[in-house]
Amino acid sequence: MQTVVIRSWSELQDQLFGDMWNRDLRRFRSPFLFRGVGQADFDLIPSLKRLGGSYWDLERHVLRNFRKYAHRSTVPHDDDWNWLALGQHHGLPTRLLDWTYSPYVALHFATAEISSYDRDGAIIMANYRQMAQSLPEGLQNPLTRNGSHVLTAELLREYAGSLEELDEKSAAHGEEWVCFFEPPSLDDRITNQFAVFSMTSHARLDLSRWFAERPDFARKLVIDHALKWEIRDKLDQANVTERVLFPGLDGLSRWLARHYMSPEGAHLRAKDSGWSAQQEIPPVQE
Template sequence: MAARTCTRLDTSLQRLGGQYHDLEHHLLRNFRKYARDTTVPAQSATTWDWLALAQHHGLPTRLLDWTYSPYVALHFATDDLEAYHEDGIVWALNYVKAAEHLPDRLRQVLRQEGSNVFTSELLQPVSSSLRELEELQTEPYVLFLEPPSLDARIVHQYALFSLMSTAQSVLHDWLMDRPELYFRIIIPAKLKWEVRDKLDQANITERVLLPGLGGLSRWLHRHYSPRSDGKVFLDDNEMR
């Protein structure tokens, strides 16, 4: 599942605009070059490990973030206080049936592994680069990739990435031709506070999903912010 306030499923790379597909290789190459002095994957890391790391840290990529958890998706549909005047959207995609549209070689790998999604270790022997991924099939397709456990955020958010076989392919358009693969849940703006209250009571918060001081600060900022109905978002039994 994925949460959106907009109605289209486009990637951060596509939102760059211009000739974004020509920039993808340069973005990832320079990310790998300048990330050497930071915490990075091992020297044997694959393209897919680097792509997941780059996406995780905000680099524009062709990846889209998904989660196995409907509660996590609802969190990200209701965590932005500036968007409470807008409806939220949760996209639910059947990744098992989506795998039926993969090239034969990729489907065979999943069958042999008894899996419905890829890891970098599964994908690397079949396709070691974005270019090879595109060459496996002329018709665009989507695959789902479980990221490595780079940190607690990915683990706690039950994270999953999707990527199209070409940078120009838009998952939204691909899905419009295959309506049996997805459905959308609309969260009316007037119900967002009620949904948000219930999520907080279930401990689905920034403090849990974004471990660390940054997530803690985001949770406290939202928790104490005035609500649009004039109330303060505070649980007296929990905090003073």
């Protein structure tokens, strides 16, 4: 994966928007999806892996119990893909990772946690159009039929009816791949964040290694920590804030707490948080 260090707002805009022109459509349409993280070292670690141990064996148990205790009416269709999307949306450990079509939403997540303003952040840009062409034929066919590069839960269900079936197919063919799928519009948060999920062909797939072996599929923009305040203030001016991305009183409160915090207050917050480089769970795109 190509890495680019960003030290100015203008450099950032050039990297985020430089490859948008689509000659076929004659429109500016980016081939990238974006993921923002507050600490550059913690970029592609799914929540399932953070369970530790044989986390890949726990996935089906976590999902089964989530389905058992959640209300059936909370998903539009009773299948693994809709339940996975709902679980990921509410913090359930899954193999999924959150991405967005919006570079500014990704920038929000790279700068939302003020206690990490003394550490470099990052934006990971994944070329979802190229990645779609590397998928197994059974996944490419519904994409081609629908003129799309991103799957939905319904299209995933055509290929595999469950996580178990998906893993069995991947093991049988010895395939490693990463797809993107759009979650159902469960609430305004998913809609406002322009959310997309990535999913791996098996739970043990290391995304950092996978992208490293395919350098054309992604690039990583490392944001110098000295630039974070400027980015944050400009995002606030553009109304890319918790108040919009997390509709409701919780989002409003988070926005106000951050908006009125001074750099001195941010320093105290970082000190009080007790954060260290050895921590396993950083603030990342939700």
